[in-house]
Amino acid sequence: MIILALDALDLHQVKKFTCKNLMQKEHGQTDLSDFKQARTVVLWASFLTGKNLEAEIPIKTQWKYKVKPEQTFLKFFKTYKTIDVPAFSYKQQNHAEERKLLKGYFEDKATIEGCDAVVWRNHKENKKEFLECLGKFDLIMGYFDLADFIGHLSFGIAKKMAEVYNELDKLAEEVKDADDFVLVISDHGMKAVGRFGDHSRNGFYSFNHKLGLQLPKITSFHNLIRRIADEHA
Amino acid sequence: MNKYLEELEKKSIAIIREAKAQFKNPAVLWSTGKDSTATVWLCKKAFFGKIPFPVIHIDTSYKFPEIYEFRDKIAKEWNLNLIIAKNEKALKEGMSPEKGRLECCTALKTEALKNLIKQRKFDALILAIRRDEHGIRAKERRYSPRDENFRWNYKDQPAELWDLYVKPSEDFSHMRVHPILHWTELEVWQYVVQEKLPVNPLYFAKNGKRYRSLGCMPCTVPIPSTANTIDKIVQEIKTSKTPERAGRSQDKEKAYMMQKLRALGYM
Numbered sequence: 001m002i003i004l005a006l007d008a009l010d011l012h013q014v015k016k017f018t019c020k021n022l023m024q025k026e027h028g029q030t031d032l033s034d035f036k037q038a039r040t041v042v043l044w045a046s047f048l049t050g051k052n053l054e055a056e057i058p059i060k061t062q063w064k065y066k067v068k069p070e071q072t073f074l075k076f077f078k079t080y081k082t083i084d085v086p087a088f089s090y091k092q093q094n095h096a097e098e099r100k101l102l103k104g105y106f107e108d109k110a111t112i113e114g115c116d117a118v119v120w121r122n123h124k125e126n127k128k129e130f131l132e133c134l135g136k137f138d139l140i141m142g143y144f145d146l147a148d149f150i151g152h153l154s155f156g157i158a159k160k161m162a163e164v165y166n167e168l169d170k171l172a173e174e175v176k177d178a179d180d181f182v183l184v185i186s187d188h189g190m191k192a193v194g195r196f197g198d199h200s201r202n203g204f205y206s207f208n209h210k211l212g213l214q215l216p217k218i219t220s221f222h223n224l225i226r227r228i229a230d231e232h233a
Numbered sequence: 234m235n236k237y238l239e240e241l242e243k244k245s246i247a248i249i250r251e252a253k254a255q256f257k258n259p260a261v262l263w264s265t266g267k268d269s270t271a272t273v274w275l276c277k278k279a280f281f282g283k284i285p286f287p288v289i290h291i292d293t294s295y296k297f298p299e300i301y302e303f304r305d306k307i308a309k310e311w312n313l314n315l316i317i318a319k320n321e322k323a324l325k326e327g328m329s330p331e332k333g334r335l336e337c338c339t340a341l342k343t344e345a346l347k348n349l350i351k352q353r354k355f356d357a358l359i360l361a362i363r364r365d366e367h368g369i370r371a372k373e374r375r376y377s378p379r380d381e382n383f384r385w386n387y388k389d390q391p392a393e394l395w396d397l398y399v400k401p402s403e404d405f406s407h408m409r410v411h412p413i414l415h416w417t418e419l420e421v422w423q424y425v426v427q428e429k430l431p432v433n434p435l436y437f438a439k440n441g442k443r444y445r446s447l448g449c450m451p452c453t454v455p456i457p458s459t460a461n462t463i464d465k466i467v468q469e470i471k472t473s474k475t476p477e478r479a480g481r482s483q484d485k486e487k488a489y490m491m492q493k494l495r496a497l498g499y500m
Contacts, residue, residue, distance in 0.1 A: 017279050037496070037497065038497075039497055039498065040497075041498075059496075059497075060498070062498050063498070099499055099500070102494065102499055102500070103499070103500045106487060106490070106491040106494070106500070150401060152490070152494065152499075181449065193489060193490055193493070194486035194490075195486065196486065196487070196490040198490070231353040
């Protein structure tokens with residue numbers, strides 16, 4: 001199974017930029033109504049464990065929060081590989097650098113171009129690692145934060161966002177035939193605040209088989225993934 | 234009179250008269266900057282010299298002394314019914330830019346105005362914003378309805394076809410009216426020259442610097458310039474590639490986003 005975990009991939013933007021590969025046979029919006037805030041780490045930790053962990057994850061220390069493999073659906077697979085997954089294998093150094101630049105931009109100490117360069121560099125590094133793992137594990141889960149980071153800084157610039165969504169769509173194209181089961185999922189969406197972006201509740205999911213889900217909760221994928229693991233063990 | 238400026242003026246005066254006719258209790262906001270001074274002047278012209286509604290100045294108490302001097306002088310000369318909106322409570326509690334720019338602006342500008350609107354029951358505010366000032370302002374219409382929290386839904390605005398300005402349903406707290414929305418910075422300056430309007434001295438260069446946009450003292454910085462006359466300012470704007478509000482550190486959108494990112498734990 002392949003899980004493409006795309007931070008801040010927004011349902012409306014996927015449609016707007018006609019991302020055909022991201023919109024697999026089944027696709028739609030996730031239901032985040034159980035969460036007070038659409039926080040990245042909380043949502044990914046909840047996705048991994050199938051439990052709403054909002055109350056357990058304090059804002060200040062959220063980036064360092066980690067769940068154990070036995071708490072997650074990863075335990076159902078004989079072999080698995082996760083790349084940069086928040087609350088699990090998050091590349092602390094890379095993301096600390098990104099957040100530092102983000103803060104720097106808002107404090108007039110960094111430029112948008114400088115911020116973009118770092119996040120694209122990290123994206124390419126993760127992408128290379130992710131593509132090299134295809135076909136080698138029962139489950140591969142790769143996390144990419146391009147749409148989140150660039151979205152926060154430049155959501156109002158359609159050209160830049162088109163470039164981001166095009167890149168993520170290409171990534172989906174590269175993995176679509178690499179496994180029988182491909183799940184694309186985002187933690188939350190993104191909405192415009194003038195030229196910037198703010199987390200929205202338009203989270204996105206897509207699966208390469210028809211499931212007939214209606215507004216699934218991000219925690220409800222746990223069972224689906226478990227079933228896939230059991231059936232193909 | 235320059236034909237083009239005459240057209241701009243005509244349109245603005247029509248909007249102002251329309252607002253006066255459609256709303257029971259309008260008022261015009263005046264910061265003493267060039268745009269709002271031109272707007273107050275347009276209001277004067279629209280009603281043959283005497284503005285039939287109050288002129289509001291929001292006093293944060295952090296403005297330049299030149300602004301207060303200019304305000305009092307012109308208010309007297311133009312016989313304005315001047316109302317000063319000030320959030321005394323927040324000032325007493327120590328609100329200042331050091332507490333955060335967005336927080337300070339919200340308390341000393343937005344809240345001060347909210348309180349005044351509530352107290353005086355204004356149903357329309359005439360503002361001197363222009364579309365070319367900022368990306369988000371380009372989405373504004375001449376009539377812009379606001380709710381009680383000053384929220385503006387740019388995706389749900391009244392249509393303004395054939396220059397007809399219609400008051401929408403009752404679902405708004407007050408209407409923002411923007412008579413100079415279609416003007417550019419250069420046109421405002423050309424109008425200032427043509428009408429011989431008084432200009433705040435802060436706009437003129439001193440020691441190689443001048444203010445291009447006026448705000449509160451801690452949050453406004455001058456731009457490098459040698460333009461010490463209006464003609465030189467006009468010339469400078471014609472060739473400038475710097476955005477008008479480059480000297481204003483108070484970028485509400487940016488400050489708001491920073492606050493949101495903080496709340497999400499990014500900072």
